[in-house]
Amino acid sequence: MSGAKNGMFMVCVELQGKDEILVDSSCRSAMLHYRSSLLHALSTLTFSPMLLFGHAEEKQNVILELFSDFEEDQNHPVTDIYVEIQSRHVELYSASLGIHAHFTGLRYLMFHWPLLSAAVGITSNLFFILLITGLSWYQLYQPESEETARKFQYAALDRKDEFKFNGEPDDSSFEDASFMEDSGKLNESDQSIQNLETESRQFITELARS
Structure with a gap:
């Protein structure tokens, strides 16, 4: 699916603590990369053997940063994370959430x-x-x-x-x-x-x- 047909969509996430207390929330916009019909046909023809044997799929990986410089409060630790994709036309295969720590110096x-x-x-x-x-x-x-x-x-x-x-x-x-x-x-x-x-x-x- 190309980005021209689906347009932009929103991805929101909510961080909740104990007793469903909202700790923080964030929303970011995302978009699929545009592919013309000629490019789509050429890529399908080139990777057709791998597509037939299941070694490749017609999908796009979208990496989106939802929080930057987030610091967890020790008094209200995060226990639950809810991710919401606000679009009806985007077909989602799988999603994963990654946490990357940014240390400096000795740490x-x-x-x-x-x-x-x-x-x-x-x-x-x-x-x-x-x-x-x-x-x-x-x-x-x-x-x-x-x-x-x-x-x-x-x-x-x-x-x-x-x-x-x-x-x-x-x-x-x-x-x-x-x-x-x-x-x-x-x-x-x-x-x-x-x-x-x-x-x-x-x-x-x-x-x-x-």
Whole structure:
């Protein structure tokens, strides 16, 4: 059927919620494509084998957008959709209703590429979790050795100051003895620090293996 014989017709749709409450409605005009008698005869002759075996039909597909930028109200969700074609001459074989979501930004990526978005999201989360865990372990074990080293250094400096103020300034042997004693304590503190670092490294290695 050609558009010249049928003319234009209206397609209306109503969106209803619970208790048959009208949420929204829309009407759009549509028209079949015009085909002359010569074009109709040539197309029928060309596709006659497919028409005979049922692989093709003499029909037209009309795509019509009824709503644009429609947002559903959460308080009044749509439960029923009624479609009305206001024409007596249009022969209708079938009709289908499609809903297309228009997303932007991150929602667009998650909707069109869900696997890629999931892979990137999971990888980034694991990276930040491992980074925070490593920093936490470092802050938990490393400052202990640093604090002990600082304590030993401060104690040695305080003892040197006490010997300088309380002792005799001209007694070089006494200063040498105190310096040797402090150096021995510093060596002991260095050894204890090295032992703590070795134990912490062994502990972290055992955790990584487990």
